[in-house]
Amino acid sequence: MLTKRIIACLDVDGGRVVKGVRFKNLRDAGDPAECATAHARSGADEIVLLDITATSGNRHTLLEVVRKAARPLFVPFTVGGGIRLLNDAAAVFDAGADKIAINSAAVRDPTLIGKIAGRFGSQAVVVAIDARKVNGGYEVFTAGGRVPTGRDVIRWAREAAVCGAGEILLTSMDRDGTQSGFDCELVREVAEAVSIPVIASGGAGSALDFIQVFREGCADAALAASIFHFGIESVAQLKHKLHHASVSVRWPC
Secondary structure, three states: OOOEEEEEEEEEEOOEEEEEEOOEEEEEEEOHHHHHHHHHHHOOOEEEEEEOOOOOOOOOOOHHHHHHHHOOOOOOEEEEOOOOOHHHHHHHHHOOOOEEEEOHHHHHOOHHHHHHHHHHOHHHEEEEEEEEEEOOEEEEEEOOOOEEEEEEHHHHHHHHHHHOOOEEEEEEOOOOOOOOOOOHHHHHHHHHHOOOOEEEEOOOOOHHHHHHHHHOOOOOEEEEOHHHHOOOOOHHHHHHHHHHOOOOEOOOO
């Protein structure tokens, strides 16, 4: 049985970790470097840092924030937000990232996926997809969930995989920050459509939600923010519960 990964997410705005509900009503959750280190020490398999206003603000990723967060980390570190060109990706890697996540730029120019994968390897390229349920299907949104694209999520996930993506980071905008559980239907549809790992995001509120998304959603990894940042559950506590539920996680933690 393949080991399931638990990923802690840091949504960063103005150099601080923030968290909202359905991408709105953001509240402060701490310093990125401190949060990243604390979650890694608690047992997170990976850390994802998303500069959530870089694209909508038409600016580059905050590289100094990335450097400070990367310096003490001993687990894989993924960074996204504001990466529009191959040179942008190179700068983020130079700042300490192990992987980059691209969303809006990939939708605008899918060849960017292959360009970054060709230089740094597919394993270092995560295509982030922000999905919202629209008229019975799932639509891709960009610019931090602000811009509807008219693209179908399943078709876009397949195209991203063909272009060279190593993983899909799939966020349900409808569930984001609600702690009401992952959208297992959405995750399963994408997981069955592609041959690369799918990271489930949006809605984590309890260990049961993780168990369900691994069993019913066929996710390879699950990402959370609120429950870790605000002390609802530590990564270590979560992993103990998953272990006792016979979900294979990195152990001991």
